[in-house]
Amino acid sequence: MTPRYRGIIPPMVTPLTARDRLDVAGLERLVERLVTGGVAGLFALGTTGEAPSLSYRLRRELIEHTCRFVRGRIPVLVGITDTSLVESATFACHAADCGADAVVTSAPFYFPAGQPELREFIEQLLPELPLPLMLYNMPALTKTSFSGEVVSWALDQEKIVGLKDSSGDLVYFRRMRRLAAAARPDWSFLVGPEELLAESVLLGGHGGINGGANLHPALYVSLYEAAKAGEVARARELSSQVMDLSEAIYRVGRHGSAIIKGLKCSLSILGVCDDFMAAPFHRFHEAEREIVRSRLDELGIHR
Amino acid sequence: MTPRYRGIIPPMVTPLTARDRLDVAGLERLVERLVTGGVAGLFALGTTGEAPSLSYRLRRELIEHTCRFVRGRIPVLVGITDTSLVESATFACHAADCGADAVVTSAPFYFPAGQPELREFIEQLLPELPLPLMLYNMPALTKTSFSGEVVSWALDQEKIVGLKDSSGDLVYFRRMRRLAAAARPDWSFLVGPEELLAESVLLGGHGGINGGANLHPALYVSLYEAAKAGEVARARELSSQVMDLSEAIYRVGRHGSAIIKGLKCSLSILGVCDDFMAAPFHRFHEAEREIVRSRLDELGIHR
Amino acid sequence: MTPRYRGIIPPMVTPLTARDRLDVAGLERLVERLVTGGVAGLFALGTTGEAPSLSYRLRRELIEHTCRFVRGRIPVLVGITDTSLVESATFACHAADCGADAVVTSAPFYFPAGQPELREFIEQLLPELPLPLMLYNMPALTKTSFSGEVVSWALDQEKIVGLKDSSGDLVYFRRMRRLAAAARPDWSFLVGPEELLAESVLLGGHGGINGGANLHPALYVSLYEAAKAGEVARARELSSQVMDLSEAIYRVGRHGSAIIKGLKCSLSILGVCDDFMAAPFHRFHEAEREIVRSRLDELGIHR
Amino acid sequence: MTPRYRGIIPPMVTPLTARDRLDVAGLERLVERLVTGGVAGLFALGTTGEAPSLSYRLRRELIEHTCRFVRGRIPVLVGITDTSLVESATFACHAADCGADAVVTSAPFYFPAGQPELREFIEQLLPELPLPLMLYNMPALTKTSFSGEVVSWALDQEKIVGLKDSSGDLVYFRRMRRLAAAARPDWSFLVGPEELLAESVLLGGHGGINGGANLHPALYVSLYEAAKAGEVARARELSSQVMDLSEAIYRVGRHGSAIIKGLKCSLSILGVCDDFMAAPFHRFHEAEREIVRSRLDELGIHR
Numbered sequence A, B, C, D: 001m002t003p004r005y006r007g008i009i010p011p012m013v014t015p016l017t018a019r020d021r022l023d024v025a026g027l028e029r030l031v032e033r034l035v036t037g038g039v040a041g042l043f044a045l046g047t048t049g050e051a052p053s054l055s056y057r058l059r060r061e062l063i064e065h066t067c068r069f070v071r072g073r074i075p076v077l078v079g080i081t082d083t084s085l086v087e088s089a090t091f092a093c094h095a096a097d098c099g100a101d102a103v104v105t106s107a108p109f110y111f112p113a114g115q116p117e118l119r120e121f122i123e124q125l126l127p128e129l130p131l132p133l134m135l136y137n138m139p140a141l142t143k144t145s146f147s148g149e150v151v152s153w154a155l156d157q158e159k160i161v162g163l164k165d166s167s168g169d170l171v172y173f174r175r176m177r178r179l180a181a182a183a184r185p186d187w188s189f190l191v192g193p194e195e196l197l198a199e200s201v202l203l204g205g206h207g208g209i210n211g212g213a214n215l216h217p218a219l220y221v222s223l224y225e226a227a228k229a230g231e232v233a234r235a236r237e238l239s240s241q242v243m244d245l246s247e248a249i250y251r252v253g254r255h256g257s258a259i260i261k262g263l264k265c266s267l268s269i270l271g272v273c274d275d276f277m278a279a280p281f282h283r284f285h286e287a288e289r290e291i292v293r294s295r296l297d298e299l300g301i302h303r
Helices: A024-036 A056-070 A085-098 A115-128 A148-155 A170-183 A194-202 A217-228 A232-249 A258-269 A286-299 B024-036 B056-070 B085-098 B115-128 B148-154 B170-183 B194-202 B217-228 B232-249 B258-269 B286-299 C024-036 C056-070 C085-098 C115-128 C148-155 C170-181 C194-202 C217-228 C232-249 C258-269 C286-299 D024-036 D056-070 D085-098 D115-128 D148-155 D170-183 D194-202 D217-228 D232-249 D258-269 D286-299
Strands: A016-018 A042-044 A076-079 A102-105 A133-137 A160-165 A188-191 B016-018 B042-044 B076-079 B102-105 B133-137 B160-165 B188-191 C016-018 C042-044 C076-079 C102-105 C133-137 C160-165 C188-191 D016-018 D042-044 D076-079 D102-105 D133-137 D160-165 D188-191
Touching: A024 A056, A042 A056, A056 A076, A056 A085, A076 A085, A085 A102, A085 A115, A115 A133, A115 A148, A148 A160, A148 A170, A160 A170, A170 A188, A170 A194, A170 D194, A170 D232, A188 A194, A194 A217, A194 A232, A194 D170, A194 D194, A217 A232, A232 A258, A232 A286, A232 D170, A232 D194, A258 A286, B024 B056, B042 B056, B056 B076, B056 B085, B076 B085, B085 B102, B085 B115, B115 B133, B115 B148, B148 B170, B160 B170, B170 B188, B170 B194, B170 C194, B170 C232, B188 B194, B194 B217, B194 B232, B194 C170, B194 C194, B217 B232, B232 B258, B232 B286, B232 C170, B258 B286, C024 C056, C042 C056, C056 C076, C056 C085, C076 C085, C085 C102, C085 C115, C115 C133, C115 C148, C148 C160, C148 C170, C160 C170, C170 C188, C170 C194, C188 C194, C194 C217, C194 C232, C217 C232, C232 C258, C232 C286, C258 C286, D024 D056, D042 D056, D056 D076, D056 D085, D076 D085, D085 D102, D085 D115, D115 D133, D115 D148, D148 D160, D148 D170, D160 D170, D170 D188, D170 D194, D188 D194, D194 D217, D194 D232, D217 D232, D232 D258, D232 D286, D258 D286
Parallel strands: A042 A076, A076 A102, A102 A133, A133 A160, A160 A188, B042 B076, B076 B102, B102 B133, B133 B160, B160 B188, C042 C076, C076 C102, C102 C133, C133 C160, C160 C188, D042 D076, D076 D102, D102 D133, D133 D160, D160 D188
Antiparallel strands: none
């Protein structure tokens, strides 16, 4: 048995043209860009996809179009993270109806659940899900981490198939991988921060859910392949390019929104999709857009 | 001009009989208990009301029944806090249709908004709201506090009518009150933690949105009246009783859920409403229920 | 039995003329200002006194001069907070030799001690101390709070005589006072943040260790007296003046150092003592000094 | 030019027999164990060395003996971290007199310095130091991180020679390395958490200051060599052994002290040195010691 998901699975940005209005044409271009860029799957409605900021209606629309544009060429994973178990379950059914491959949930994120409460939440959610589930560890935004005890319990649940870890803490990532090593060779361990993709895959991780792959899928795919093959020098070089992109694009803005703003602005400059953002964020102003434009040139990133 | 809201406005628990099932009869008894207990208003769908854990459908149902049971005897304030501006606005319209008096929102709570983003979020929300808005400062759960700059801006918005502060930080509370003192004598400053009700009202606050008022409305109303009248000795005595209740009922459980669990369990023992809780929480087990029962006896709290 | 300490006990700034050089003349003027201002005691080498930033040699010198200048007119409390128990104990002996009345310690602040470790630390320190001990709760800087369990244990130790709470959390303050109410009527509960002096004393606290009392001792003493007497309107008015001072003087600088800088700059302008600060802080530049000067004028604070 | 320090530099535990009493014979055995284990240097008086908990007298004694036992065979780095610049500088002079090779300082850790204050602190400290300085990033305990701006400034200071990063955040580590890449090829970037040694060195880091190297220096040296040589499979295997040690030994205790307790207990079982600990910590009780003993057997770690 091998991990269900390996490689680069971009956390897709959600193209918008206005409040509560999907950029359908932009979405189609983005999906095509990613599929032809060689990615191993798509993760829709994650943090990078601004999922919690979108209306339920728009989230449903996004999934419908995404699955339609992908046409089964790669698996689609759908974020169902919510504060309400009922809404999470409803959304998972919609994702299944649209043809998604799996759903993804972080911890409920208003009330910081205790670990036993977190386990029970997942336990109650599981039978409602028509699709496999991937856990999504995102403590900076959910205020709680999946503990070793909860992950150990999850390893006994056939329907749970992996962990995406966006904690930035590779010690945690390795500890969780160790727990799964013998029990679940089919679990996928995917890392969130792209700056850690090389390190995690060199040490045995299975890939990355990295925002930058929206912008330059081939770079991330190449880095993953090099690291998987144990080509250290090449992984180091490609990882250095990822750092260049990260430093150039994600630090133009301030606040936690800088990464998503940088990505959407870049995709807009490249002509892929609109850079409208859902509240509480807003797109870059012209001055910041100019900075992004010149940095994309320096990085040699074109449509 | 005087503050729009003064006195005790309980953050009403949401009576449930099962997942996604409202305890309508229990809700009616609870509303009656509170109205006849002398409270100055009701706050539905706050943190104590487990709002983020409920489905949108159930939230709508709750508002409909609540307004119907209240019959205009006191104002109903409705929490519309959400991560999606679109959903917040939709919900505010529903609240207005049902006859609510005002809506209440905290900061969007998945992405930690920067202060300019937070201001813009409220700015964009305002024209969508058919009712006055009260801000709700709850940094422990939203990861962000309304800064002095944002509150100063809010003071210029006629539609914003006050601040509920659940930070537990009375220095913050006083600083915000100072900002409003001259500009907006109609603003209400209400404190969340009931253990600080006496202190805040003695120094000029306008009342409390205190969970314990679900259980013993008369105690909180009396304390508010004593503090407002400057009767220090009596305020101290009644505040000590609030501390007794807090220590007895809110510390039976562990985790952040202990307060809501203690309140719902108490109301169930008193025969007011069911104590089912929305995921990720669950009601107390029998052993904890027995502890709560005996403590209610010691406190002399009866239906 | 009544609390050992009641009233205003300023956490004295440490006047310096240069690195590792005490401003002895300034210290004498400051001590005289405080004693004649009506304060109930002096707390030397606290946070406001920049104690951790000073060399041990200078700390010893400060204690010697302070006790000499005070001449027994009021009690002198000496901060012995350290990361090393051995150094704390040594310093307590020096304080006793100089004629101090009590010593004060927070939790050791490099390693965040677990609560059992914190209790043992105090337990091991106690027999080494030739003077009574006051606990100092300062979680923002020590990373740990004295839990209810540890305070309950402390109530059984005759040599421990009170708690200074600088958490800013009045719920904590009240919970600790409740623990002591029956057991130790001789314990003193003193509040750190001056913006909470009125509230805490109205509800039964015993006074304040408030930085602003360095600058305007009479204001704080009057506020304490009004609150103690239950004169709500007067307490509110004087508390408002404290807020004026706090907003005017403590927010000129940025960073955590703004309060101490504001105090030292003010005292320098008033001609009381030099405003040199120990690293990592430095005195205000001329522009900020001018702001402070004009605000002192507006507040009507003169030497 | 190459980095001044490369390889494994254990943060040496401080052997004690009682409060304020050095285990001199144990120290000699420990030093010999490390030197013959192939380490590239010794770091005395770091976090693992319980430095802040020791008296100044004992710290001086430790340095004297350590340098004497090392006999110049490897460089000795000495922690001078303090809250007082004066004491830090004094201690650095003592280290130089004893023959140490460099000194190491984290941010001052009582007051959380703003970044400009942190820079000035280092700037004022530098001329007082008779030895090269390595920065030590330890935000969990000092409440502040060396920002990119401060590190960029430090790169211009000839006397500063590297950065030890114990943040556990490899993104930070990589960003700092990038800053230095062109400017200072002589800087050393050493990682604190041993679970990240393989990852950081594979990607270009220069080694580790890893607590476990006290216990099993050869394992860490081998891992470093494998990673440096780009032998991915071997690095993965050895890193897995480091994880085994970490899981087995560092999780017997609770609280932040578990790692140091586990290390000292292990060294005591192996007959290297006493396991007495400075307050606020204490050695393991017999039950925990038995667990450690059996785990050392399982790991095959012997004297």
